[in-house]
Amino acid sequence: MCGRVGAMTDQTWNPLLREQIDWHWSHHLRPRLDGLTDDEYTWEPAPGCWSVRPRGTGTAPVQAGSGAMTIDFAAPEPDPPPFTTIAWRLGHVIVGVLAVRNAAHFGRAPADYQSFDYAATAGEALAQLDSEYAAWRAGVASLGEAGLMRPCGAAEGPYAERPLAALVLHISRELTHHLAEVCLLRDLYAHTRRPSRQEAN
DSSP: OHHHHHHOOTTSHHHHHHHHHHHHIIIIIHHHHTTOOHHHHHOOOSTTOBOEEETTOOOSSEEEOSSSEEEEEOSSOOSSOOOBOHHHHHHIIIIIIIIHHHHHHHOOOOOOTTTOOOOSSHHHHHHHHHHHHHHHHHHHHHTTTGGGGSBOOGGGGGGTTSBHHHHHHHHHHHHHHHHHHHHHHHHHHHHHSOOOHHHHO
16 A cells, blocks of 8 residues: 555545545445435434524524525524534535535535525435535536645635645545434434334334
8 A cells, every 4th residue: 555655646636535535425424314304304302403494483593594494503602502403414514514615616606504595305405415515526526636736715714825635625524524423313313213113003
């Protein structure tokens, strides 16, 4: 392995960065989301959860969104922050992790938490997730090798001078982290919401 690393040229880094998250996405993360139900999507496993809710039904200080659904927020964030549902976590990945970066770096229409049209159902949320992930992956591919070394720019605030390669690595970490949380919540739902034998009959 060391010999192969030493022999790598600058033509290999872009596909390597994409292949790492693609393999994890294709073999672990995305298959675990198949079959997500609407009940799982909005399930609140603890009191006072933040979620994605029909407009006007939330109690969080900030209820962001442009459509029929809004996402719960507060600024500053409470300490400790509320527990978040699968809907909230998917909303964060779709908007804050992917759509905002696709808009800033790859020509997507502008996106932020306030203006996004959040999904009312699990199926709609997964379709949004797939679309934003595909746009991110294509955008990273379009950078080639030289583009990875380009500064992130003002869109990334204090990290403006960091290379885009650092942002690509950060997004891979965010996808792995937050979607693993969603997978764990699905496991928790399956083990705590499973109907008893009497209920099933």
